Amino acid sequence: MSISEEIKELVILRLETLPSDKKISIGSYGEFSKEELIEHVKKEDSIGKKMIEVEMEFLKAFREGIIL
Amino acid sequence: MSIFLITRPEHDDTTHYLSSWCKETIETAQERGIKVIDLNRERANKSEVESVISKVSPNFIVFNGHGSNNTVTGHNNKPIITAGENEELLKSKTVYAISCKSAKILGPKSIEAGAISYTGYDDDFIFLYEPEKISRPLQDETAKLFFEPSKLFITSLIKGSSVFESRKKTESLIRSTIIKMLGSNSDANIVKFLWWDLKHFVSHGDLEATI
Numbered sequence: 001m002s003i004s005e006e007i008k009e010l011v012i013l014r015l016e017t018l019p020s021d022k023k024i025s026i027g028s029y030g031e032f033s034k035e036e037l038i039e040h041v042k043k044e045d046s047i048g049k050k051m052i053e054v055e056m057e058f059l060k061a062f063r064e065g066i067i068l
Numbered sequence: 069m070s071i072f073l074i075t076r077p078e079h080d081d082t083t084h085y086l087s088s089w090c091k092e093t094i095e096t097a098q099e100r101g102i103k104v105i106d107l108n109r110e111r112a113n114k115s116e117v118e119s120v121i122s123k124v125s126p127n128f129i130v131f132n133g134h135g136s137n138n139t140v141t142g143h144n145n146k147p148i149i150t151a152g153e154n155e156e157l158l159k160s161k162t163v164y165a166i167s168c169k170s171a172k173i174l175g176p177k178s179i180e181a182g183a184i185s186y187t188g189y190d191d192d193f194i195f196l197y198e199p200e201k202i203s204r205p206l207q208d209e210t211a212k213l214f215f216e217p218s219k220l221f222i223t224s225l226i227k228g229s230s231v232f233e234s235r236k237k238t239e240s241l242i243r244s245t246i247i248k249m250l251g252s253n254s255d256a257n258i259v260k261f262l263w264w265d266l267k268h269f270v271s272h273g274d275l276e277a278t279i
Contacts, residue, residue: 017257022210023199024261025082027168027192028134028145050192057267058260067246067263 003044003052011055012038026050070102070279072226073126075112077133077143085197086132086166088205089215093130093222100226102128112142117149121157128162128279130222135167135188138174151177158183162231162279166218168192175272185231185273187221193268194261213249213262217242225279232275242266 018034040048076087131140138151151174159182171188195214217238224234249255
């Protein structure tokens with residue numbers, strides 16, 4: 001299923017606010033800078049889709065008030 | 069006497085961090101008179117684990133490393149325990165796998181095979197770290213946000229808490245960290261990754277068990 005451009009844009013905007021001096025380890029996928037993750041989101045590959053899933057699940061939980 | 073087996077592969081940044089952050093739990097266990105068998109780097113492999121389990125039957129096992137739905141791996145990502153192959157090795161053990169996804173299928177399968185409990189993650193375990201701290205992972209304040217909870221889970225079990233109580237302490241630490249981070253301009257956007265790990269932190273089997 002294709003991911004809407006609005007959702008991709010939102011996830012990219014949120015990734016852009018991550019600190020540049022940190023890397024993100026995503027299990028067996030490996031370790032990535034935020035710039036690399038943004039490229040994966042743009043390509044909608046498996047790593048990009050994982051980032052979209054992480055972001056959307058968090059936003060959903062936040063909206064539903066189940067974070068805390 | 070309790071016997072604690074821990075695997076600590078170190079072949080990439082992720083396993084280097086996992087290994088370093090678990091080291092203190094070894095000292096905590098030894099201070100409490102628990103015998104520890106530490107399979108580090110190349111020794112974190114299937115044949116060493118099988119040998120230790122058959123010879124001394126540890127009652128508590130912590131696996132660090134990469135994983136999948138069916139597997140936890142050791143050094144250089146070689147499988148150690150695989151569902152449908154050798155999960156019966158975990159019979160009568162309390163297990164914690166700091167490893168992606170293995171609690172999804174391997175966890176329940178190991179309980180079916182007689183494991184007391186299996187705690188882990190049913191999706192990817194994600195953490196952030198500071199590359200300039202790669203040679204000093206314990207001084208990495210960003211990684212600490214993600215590894216203090218897993219360390220707390222292990223030390224709680226070592227100190228006599230049940231799986232359930234250890235989970236509660238761990239979840240409580242993550243939630244308090246999330247609250248602090250949500251109030252911080254610089255860290256608020258990291259919260260989603262902590263939330264992800266919390267959401268996918270699961271336990272199977274007897275949660276009232278202690279080691």
